Amino acid sequence: MSKRVAVVTGSNKGIGLAIVRALCKDFDGDVYLTARDEGRGQQAVKELEKENLHPKFHQLDINSKESIGKLQEFLKQNYGGLDILVNNAGIMYQRTSTAPFTEQAQVSLQCNFFGTLDVCDALFPLLRPHSRVVHVSSRAGTMALGKMGKELVSKFRSSTLTQTELIALMNQFVSDVKAGNHEAKGWYNSAYGTSKLGVIALTALQVRAMAGDSREDILINSCCPGGVATDLYPQGSKTPDQGAETPVYLALLPVNAGKPQGEFLGEKKVIPWML
């Protein structure tokens, strides 16, 4: 049987690096620290080697289909599959950012939602039975939902929402922002929150899409790591290792755990959002 393997996206620093650290300790297989910048990635590997941990490295820019394709091929050739996928890579514009909101909407949704989706579309076919998939989302997503108009809320919460419909919703946000009427159309004025809501909704529909898949016991969940002091959110009170706890809990759910499945979690507890 091929060696088991885990991949963590955007893991050269912050919560992703802490997730790799924890998986190196507790996962029985190879753990891939990935980074869009090879130099920053190799530096992070060295940092963990000083702690006597031995992650492997592969370049991955989730905004590049070419980069995603190379990782897919590498995993196929060298492992014949994938056992843990943690979609952690993400960006957030600071409140003080002077970038136009149109740019913030486009760039945030591209990386946080579409980049994550592209990674899933490329790597899900490699998932083996008993795989675990974790999307590191944010409570900013459910907060954005809470502030949206009723019609949008019911679309995001629909138990029949398809990937095509979700993609259309995400594109609609960007085009409404460009048209300058997104708030009038019921959107909340948060590019980051909208992108993370997209990831939460994606989780539920990916589980529905997997129904009937011959591979048993694949669990897919999303989570909020809490407010973690990183470059993305310097005001956070948790350490990256603390922020990694819920994602790592989901990544290491035991064989045939059955649940959680398709849920959004914080502090290792399900946060109901479809009610």
Ligand code: NAP
């Ligand atoms: P961070 O320290 O800024 O780390 C983000 C990581 O994502 C970095 O390694 C970054 O790489 C990488 N990344 C960004 N764009 C990428 C791309 N296109 N391809 C590959 N990697 C990319 O932030 P963090 O706080 O650890 O955030 C990790 C995740 O947790 C994010 O998804 C974030 O939204 C989520 N989150 C964080 C908090 C918090 O309080 N910190 C709260 C809720 C959710 P570079 O070094 O190359 O930029």
